[in-house]
Structures are given as C-alpha cells and as structure tokens.
Amino acid sequence: MNRKNDAALDALAETAHDSAFDELVDRSHAHRSAPTPDADAETDGEDRAETRPSGGLAVLRKGVAVMPEIREGIRVSLAFAGAVAAGKLLIPVAIQQVLDRGVLHRGGFRATFVITACALSAVGVLVLMVLSRITYLRLVRAAEGALFSLRVRVFEHIHRLSVAEQNETKRGILVSRVTSDIETLARFVNWGAISWVVNTALVTGTLIVMAIYSWQLTLITIVAFLPVIPILRFLQRRQLVAYDKVRVRTGDMLGEFSETITGAAAVRAYGLENRARDRLHHRIQDLYLAHREAGRYFALMFPVGDMFGSLALAAVVAVSAFSGVQLGLDLGTVIAFAFLMNLLLFPIAEISEIIDQTQTAIAGWRKVLDVLDIPIDVADDPKGSSLPAGPLAICADHVDFSYRTGGPVLIDVSIEIAAGTNVAIVGETGSGKTTFASLLCRLADPTGGSIAVGGTDLRAVSGPSRRSAIRLIPQDGFLFDTTIRENVRVGRLDATDRDIEHAFVQLGLDDWLARMPHGLDTQVGERGDGLSVGERQLIALARAHIAHPGLLILDEATSAVDPETERALTTALLRVAAAATTVSIAHRLSTAEAADVVVVFDAGRIVEHGTHDELVALGGVYASLHQSWVGATRSQT
Amino acid sequence: MTAAVPDVDPESVAEPDEVPRHVIRRGLRVLWRFVKLNPLPFSIAIVGAIIYAGASVLGTLVLGRVTDKVLTPSFNSTGVSHATTWNWVALIMIVAFMRGIGTITRRYFAGKTTWLGQAWLRRSIADHFLAVPLEFHRSVSTGQLLAHADADVLAATEVVNPLPFSTGLLVLIIFSVIALVAVDPILALVGVVLFPTMALLNRYYTRRVERPAAAVQAHVGDVSGIAHESFDGALAVKSLGLEDHEITRLSVAADALRLERIEVGRLRAFFEPALDALPNLGIIAILAVGSWRISEGVISPGDVVQAMALFTLLAFPMRVVGFLLEEMPRAVVSTERLDRLLAAPHADAPADHATPPATPADVVARDVHFSYPIGDPVLAGIDLTIAPGEIVALVGPTGCGKSTLCELLVGLDAPDQGTIRVHGLVPDRLQREARRDLLALVFQESFVFADTVRENVLVGTDHGDDRLEAALRVAQAERFVSHLPEGLDTMLGERGVTLSGGQRQRLALARAIARRPQFLVLDDATSAVDPRVEARILNALRGELRMTTLVVAHRRSTVELSDRIVRMDQGRIVANGTHAELLATDPEYVAMLSAYDSVAPSADDDEVAVDSVPRVGST
Structure with missing residues (x-):
C-alpha cells in the first residue's frame, strides 16, 4: 500500500505546490514578496504576474552569466533567423521580378531573364536551406550544452545544501527543478526561442520588403492588421485561463483516480463503490466541460487571424484597383504583396501565442537559477584535518540550533562523551534528539556553540575524513534501487567484493544474508521497498561498518521490526559498538537499558544523563518514561 | 478465485516501443470506434473540414480571377469599373468568412469528439477499477493504473482530433489537383511531382525521428529517476559523502539525453529546412513554367497566381498530414492495452440476498x-x-x-x-x-x-x-x-x-x-x-x-x-x-x-x- 501511495504521489508530483520552497528562497533573498497561499492555479498565475519586463531581463542576464553557452547560442540563432526569413522572402520578390520584368515587360516575354531569375531563386532557396540547417544544428548544440551544464550545476548545488534545509515537500520541488523545470526550458529553447527570432526576423523583413515596394500599401496592410493583435492577445489570455482550468481539473481527476486506487481495499471493505463511482464520473465530466470551454477559444483563434489577413488583402486589392497607377504600382508588385501578407499572418499569430509561454519559461528559469542562490551553509574546509582511527570522543559545548524557519530546537546543550562509550538518547518526539544526532555528523552546523569529535571541532575536519569516520544510520535506511552488494559498496567506494562479504560475516549477518533470495545480488527495489525496515537497517549497518567508523549514530526504527531481524540487528550493533563510539536514538527499552550512558532530551535541552539505573533511581523524566514503557510492554503480567 | 493479472508491461506504458503490425488497419479500427461513439459531432467536424477545403481552393481561384479581372485591367489602360472591384473585394471576404466558419466548426467538433471519447474511456476505466477483484489492485502499481487513465487515454484518442483535418486535407488536395488541371495540365504536372515527394519526405522524416524521439523520452525518464532517487536519499548521499558519485551518475544520464536531443536536432535540421524549401522550389517551378505558358498565350497571369497560391496553401497542411500516421502506432498500442485492461474479469456478482441478524456473529x-x-x-x-x-x-x-x-x-x-x-x-x-x-x-x-x-x-x-x-x-x-x-x-x-x-x-x-x-x-x-x-x-x-x-x-x-x-x-x-x-x-x-x-x-x-x-x- 505504501508503495502504491508513493507512486501515486510521484504521478501527481507534477502539480506539486511550490510555495514551501519559494518561502525558503524568500528567506534567503528578500527580493520577492510573500508567497500567496498555494493552489495550483494561483501559483501559476503568480508566476506570470511576477514576470515583469525588468524581471525577465534580470533573469536573462543572470542566466547568461550562469550559462555562457547562451551567448554563443544567441548569435547563432540570429544568423539562423536571418537565413530562414531570407528563404521565405525570396519567393514574393522572385514572383514580382519575373512577372514585371520577364513576362509583362513592355518589350514582351524575356525567356533568358525568366530562366536566369528562376534558376537564381532556386539556388538561393537551396543555399539558404543548407545555411539554416547548419545554424540550426549549431543552435541545438549550444542550447543543449547550456541546459546540460545548468542541470548538473543545480543538481550539484542541491546536494551541497545542508540536509537540514530539506524535507519531504521541499525535496519534491527540488526534484522538479532539475527535471520538469529544465524540461520546460528545453522545450522552450527548441521551439519558443527559435520561434521568437525567426518570426521577429520574418515580420521585420517582410515589412521592409513591403515598404521598399510601396509604403502606401504597407501602411494599409499594417492598419488592416493592427486590430488582430489585441484580439488575438485577448483570446489567448482567455484560452490560457481555460487551459489552466483543464490542467487543474486533470489533476483533480487523477487525484480522484489515485484515491480510489490506493483506497481500493477500503472502498471494498466498506462497500463504497457507488460513492467512488459517482465522484469519479463527476470529475471526468468536469474535465470534459473544461476541455470544451478551452476548445472554443482554440477554435476561434486561427480563423480570426485569417479573417484579418483577408481583410488586408481585400484592402490592398481595392486600393490598387482604384489608384494603383497613381501610386506608381505595377501588377507584379501587387501580387508580391498578396504573397508577402501571407508571410505576416502566421508569425504574428505565433508570436502572440509564445509571449505567454515565454513568461512561463522565464519564470521556470528564474526558479532554477534561484536554487543556485541558496547559500551552502555547511561548507567543507578543504584544508581540514583528519580524524584519528578508532573510537572517537564527543564534546558538545553550549550548542544551540534553530532551523531557518521556526523557533529554537536545541538550547544550550553541553555534554562530554568518552571514546568507546555506548550512548542512548531518549526523549519525546520534537525534543531535539534527532537534531542533535544530525549535528554530530554535521548535516548542519550549530547556530551557537560547537561540537568537537575526536578532539577536533567538526567544522575543522575535512569532508572525506568526517564521512568515513562518522556514520549515520537513518531510521528508514535509504537504499538505492540496485543489489545489496552495491548498496553496501557505496559505504566505501573502493571496497572489494571480499570486503563486502567480510563485513556481513564480521557483523554476524551471514546467516541472515543466506536467507535472501540471491544473497548479495538480491535486488532491494525502489528506495529499498522490497525489504522490511529492519532489513534495510541491517544493510545500512553493513554499509556503515565497511568504512570502520569511529563514531556510529543510529536512529532506531520506530515501527515494529520482526523479532528475528531485531535479534540480528542487536547482534550486529554490538559488534560494531566494540570498535566505535555509538550513539543510538533509542525507541526500544532494551537499547536504553543496555547503554553505558543514557542522555535524556526534553524540549531542546539535556535534562538528565547517567546510567539507566542511576536515572531510574533519580525519579525524573527518564524514570517516568521508563515507567510508561514498562507499563506498555509488560502490563498485567 | 479469478486471476486478474493484466498483461501489461510496466516499461511500455504510453511508449510506442512496440510498434504493432498492420498499424494502419488497426489504427482505422480504433478511429472507427470513437467515430461510432459520437457520430454527430464527428460528422459536423467533417462537414466543417470540407467547407474549409472548398473555401480555400475557392480563395485561390478568386485571387487568380482578381488578378485577371481587376488588377490586370487597372494597370493596363483598359480600366475597371468600381462595381466590379467591389464585387470581387466582397467575394474575397465572403470566401474568407466561409473558410473561418469551416475551421471553427471543424476544430470545435473534432475536439468535442475527442473529449467525449476520452470521458467515455475514463468512465469505463473507473467502473472497471471498481469492479475488478481486489487482487487486481494488489498486482498492479498505482502509477501504472493512473497511466491507464491518463497517458493511455490521451494516446488512444489523440488520433481522433486530426482526423477531420486530414479528411479535409484529402479533399483539399483533390480539389487543388482538379483546379490545377483546369488551369493548365502542364502546371498540374509540377504539383503531381511535388505533392507525393513532400508526403514521402515527411513520412520518412517521421519514421527516422521516431526512434531517437522515443529514446529522448526514455532518457528524460532516466534523468528524473536519478534525481528522484538521489534527493530522496539525500541523507544517505550526504552522510556517505556520495555527492560526487551522484553528480557523475546524473551527468552521465544528462549527457546521454543531451546527445540524443542533438540527434533529434540533427534530423530536424536536415528535414525541416528541406520541407520548407520544397514548396518554394515548386512555386519557382510554377513561375518558370507559368511564365512560358503565359508567353505562349495559353494561360493568363491570374492562372499562374492561382497555382502559386495553391502551393502556398498546401505547403503547411502537407506537414500536418504526417501527424495522423505518426500518432497511429501510439494510439493502437494504447487502445489495445486499454482493451486488455478492460477485458480483465470483474469480481463475481454477489448472489446471496440474506439479511444477517443484528447480533454478534459466530x-x-x-x-x-x-x-x-x-x-x-x-x-x-x-x-x-x-x-x-x-x-x-x-x-x-x-x-x-x-x-x-x-x-x-x-x-x-x-x-x-x-x-x-x-x-x-x-x-x-x-x-x-x-x-x-x-x-x-x-x-x-x-x-x-x-x-x-x-x-x-x-x-x-x-x-x-x-x-x-x-x-x-x-x-x-x-x-x-x-x-x-x-x-x-x-x-x-x-x-x-x-x-x-x-x-x-x-x-x-x-x-x-x-x-x-x-x-x-x-x-x-x-x-x-x-x-x-x-x-x-x-x-x-x-x-x-x-x-x-x-x-x-x-x-x-x-x-x-x-x-x-x-x-x-x-x-x-x-x-x-x-x-x-x-x-x-x-x-x-x-x-x-x-x-x-x-x-x-x-x-x-x-x-x-x-x-x-x-x-x-x-x-
């Protein structure tokens, strides 16, 4: 079921709300107004509204700074636009030349001229074809290169951010920054951006050629065409709103499907089939209605432009007929005009269509670039020292911590733990025990005070040394979608197969491993979902152990682990503990009882520490916690 | 117990990697199904498309006649009456209006046929999901079932939308060839050579680009899969110091995507300008041949203008005709996948009408x-x-x-x-x-x-x-x-x-x-x-x-x-x-x-x- 839920969430991740992440960015750079409440439609509306011209330019400037390949790309695409536009303009000019100077010439039909002109035009068309092929290819190369480096840079930057800044929601948004946002940008570059330059060049070129032929007819054309721009813009805006609605309702419909599918068992168990059917049919109908509404604008859009094109043609014909001779026109020119006007219509419709797309793309681009602005707050000291081998002592000195958003999580935490000690941390949810553990492996830095491990301030320890000497086993041991073997190997990338096998033997896990269907080559599934929580922790333990850490931090699983795995876990942990300092966030009474030292957190402070027996005797927070544990698990015996 | 494991390959959801055989015939069957479902809006769309095609050809005809009856006389000393001019100008607008009405009708009702078909398919899927044994839900992932209601439905119906357009286009081509032959059989010869060349080139392009385009989609999937997994496991990545490892992993996938996109771009760069150039070459050929025919006194300048206008008119739609063929394999794959899904047996209907007593059960x-x-x-x-x-x-x-x-x-x-x-x-x-x-x-x-x-x-x-x-x-x-x-x-x-x-x-x-x-x-x-x-x-x-x-x-x-x-x-x-x-x-x-x-x-x-x-x- 869980896996199904996740898959459903993935499917809906496209419509994820962005404001949580935006808030994060806001707090680091106060250049944006407070985000509006998150609804899909509103978020998008917000994007568009925000794209002021200056904002767009700023994004462009920043984007060029980050992706210098664009500069090259822009030059190439201007050349491309020129080639394409010239190719199209060639035809009306050829028509005019051949008709006026070859066919309708006062001297009669001039065969040589017609053949020469047509041959030259054909050569011109072919040359421009080759030219646009070359420039287009260069453009694609430059753009794809730029997108590639942007993607990798953003990905890298996100990984350099401290984990403290990430949570479930933000993570989904970060994923979309390197996937869908960049994909949108890629689509835009491949279509919208090219469209911009080509169409702009075409419209400009056409108007210039028109003006050379006859400024009067050009003026008439422009006047006849002008109304089409506001009308098209109006229709496009309405269409955009309508498509937003289609998008939202598609999301609603898929959400309803997803609820029905993930809740299939509940629907059956409670006989809710009719309710589910009604709701689904309702959503499907809503989507159909939204489609129909958007379809109206879509249907109107092109014909409206076409009508104005014909109006311009009619006007040009009328004026030429009434006063063409006075205006110094000839037949070829007027016919060339008719073909030139055809060239105007399509680009104008397309440009007004891509204005909105451009805004969306720029907004997306901005979001991607903003990621690069989130400061990396946990920077490794490249000249940092190395931690010694063997068990490591811990010294926390007046440590304070608070997340960027929210109040203090740790307040004035001080404790000294001797090397080789086996420590259990206990406390209620939200008492700060998990945060303290993440500070120990420098997933974040204290906002006040300092933490020294092995006698060195963590901030002065080199990254590689810290990562091999201090190992964290998170509660839900995350596994990559590959084999057990490769999941352990990431614990020390140069480990041999023998090392990996050896690690399982050392931890007494060879029996457990033998029961896996393909031993070390068993596939663990997405996120390790093919295994139980306990089994995932076993592999995470082997992964940690293979680097022989001097400090091991274990966040115990809260949910029930089946007894056999539990036993394997305990044995393995004891063996690791023999060679390292261990800190366990304890959810099990037995873990706390077996620890050398129990540290009790409450509301961000260490309120008690000592051995289990001492603390029970003390009659404080731990004693009451212990009482409730004992009461829960050994009641009424 | 009815086994209801559907014959669905999770990798292939909404991907045209299994291009079926006899795709045209099966594709037409798919189309026929949706047409039969909503015959009225579909027929209206077809009528709209035919109006559009007729009016378009009529438009070029009018342009040609305007050249001969209005423009030519007004530039040589003959002159032209105001009434004649106004009549022709009015005719230009009337034809444009007809074309507009045709387009609006076709677009709206073709869309309506499609959306009705989608809603119908989705309702069938919804009812099916609620009727199959629970076992079915356990054997197929949510993502996959959602893909049926989303991507498969879209792919199956997306061929319906361009159908009236394609029909209209066919009519347009027939009308155009007739009009060309009526103008001058020699000029028509240029069209007879050019139209099939364009269609073939287009078809060839579509085929060539199919594989790299599918590969691009697969690479996009790879990249986002890596990003998902990598950020999901951010804690593991960070605590194990795997950042560089992960960055390399993403770079490799992103680079493969980049190269495949460039491959698509290479094909596009070859074919697009060629497809743009072909009608232009045709127009130049018409111009050359037409000029000679004018000098022979066989045809008028207006006829040449009309023929050239017909070519401009056809250049764009010829590009679109490939679309229907291009979408067909995808539609066939998706429809047949949905058919298999919907064929999975439903849970047996309950038969016992007893009302249980309201006391604790044994x-x-x-x-x-x-x-x-x-x-x-x-x-x-x-x-x-x-x-x-x-x-x-x-x-x-x-x-x-x-x-x-x-x-x-x-x-x-x-x-x-x-x-x-x-x-x-x-x-x-x-x-x-x-x-x-x-x-x-x-x-x-x-x-x-x-x-x-x-x-x-x-x-x-x-x-x-x-x-x-x-x-x-x-x-x-x-x-x-x-x-x-x-x-x-x-x-x-x-x-x-x-x-x-x-x-x-x-x-x-x-x-x-x-x-x-x-x-x-x-x-x-x-x-x-x-x-x-x-x-x-x-x-x-x-x-x-x-x-x-x-x-x-x-x-x-x-x-x-x-x-x-x-x-x-x-x-x-x-x-x-x-x-x-x-x-x-x-x-x-x-x-x-x-x-x-x-x-x-x-x-x-x-x-x-x-x-x-x-x-x-x-x-």
Missing part, C-alpha cells in the same frame, strides 16, 4: 486454503471458530498468512478451497449492503479520504452525528478530533490537515465502529497507537459494543487483553488457547512474547504526549 472457517496466482499457498488448511462476542488475537511471524485470512473472513476474497461462514452466511457472496452491516476490516495502512472528518467516518452510511461521536469515543479519537481547527468538519488529506499515523488508524477504526459490524477484524490496525490507548479501545469494544472481534496483534498488551490467542505459522494454525495456556504449553509463543517485549511503542501518536509524560514548551 465465525466458522473450515479447511480454508488460499494461494495467489503466483507463489506458494498462503493458507494451507485453516480451521477456526470464534464464538459470538469473543475477542481473539491472531499472532505469528510476518508472511504467515494473517492478513490473507483477515481478508477472506470479511469476504474480500474467496477461499480456493474450504468454507467460511459468518452468522452462517458466506461473506464473499453477500450483497454489498449486507456485508457492510455484518463485517468490517480495518487495515494497518489506514486510508484517509481527502474529505472531512465526518465524511471519513460516516462515508457511505446515512448515520447521524450521535453515531459518529460514539464511534470516535470508542476509537479514542474524540480528543484529537475536538482539537482540530474545525472539529468534525475539518478537511483531511492532501489539501487539509495531515494526521499522524496513530490518529489515522484511530479514524479508520472509528469508520469501522460507526457501522456497528457484528464481526470486526483489526489487521494490525492499532500498530501506531499507544498500547494504553489500544487497551482502552479494546475494553470499549468489549464493554459498550460487544462485537465479535479478531485482532492481529504484535504486542504483549494486545494478546493479554484478548479472550483467546491463535498462533499461525506458514499458513496453518499451530496453537490455540488463552494467554495463560499458551504460556504454559507453547515455547514458541513464549519466545515470541519476549521478542515483543524488546520493542517499545512508537512515538508516532499524540495521545502519548498528551496523556503520559507531562511536557512544557512543546515546539
């Missing part, structure tokens, strides 16, 4: 066997009797068949062999309403509807708030619900309040209790609830409601509260008796209990914080 299972389509038997001869009002705990290692037994007992599945009777009735043969009144199963993964608290508990019933409140009280959910911002009317789920695991479980429990079933099955339904809260729940069940209850237990406290314990192992019941009896006679049971002891309650539930350890200054 439950009898005799020699029950069960296995899933793939794998070993899950239940291998279960014999179990539960007396009315009794609370029985079911224990045993993971995978021993506890959950399957629970589902069979409430009739979500039927045993392969053996019988199950609740109140003497067969659970899986009961009418939905009767089953709902008699039986309730609460799962460990409690499901919360994206709806209010009230609707979540009373969903599908017409009980009032008194029943609701009583159920919340028994399920020990009263207190946290009263602390929700809008109490019973608080929205839960995706767009509302998020509940903790323990709260969700208690809400799901209240949902079951509100129905006052005569037999309640709790499949580890209180795993995230604090043991003392769980004890209160069980006591309330025993005291207030006195319903027969089977509870899958993972805790000492749970088994101790039960009247009797049944221990399962490998699909069989291996021990049965009271807690005290089993403690004395079953060493495996004793070992299991001591393993339970080492596991403390999860800290997931708010009641712990509220009830037990006094805390100040919570964050």
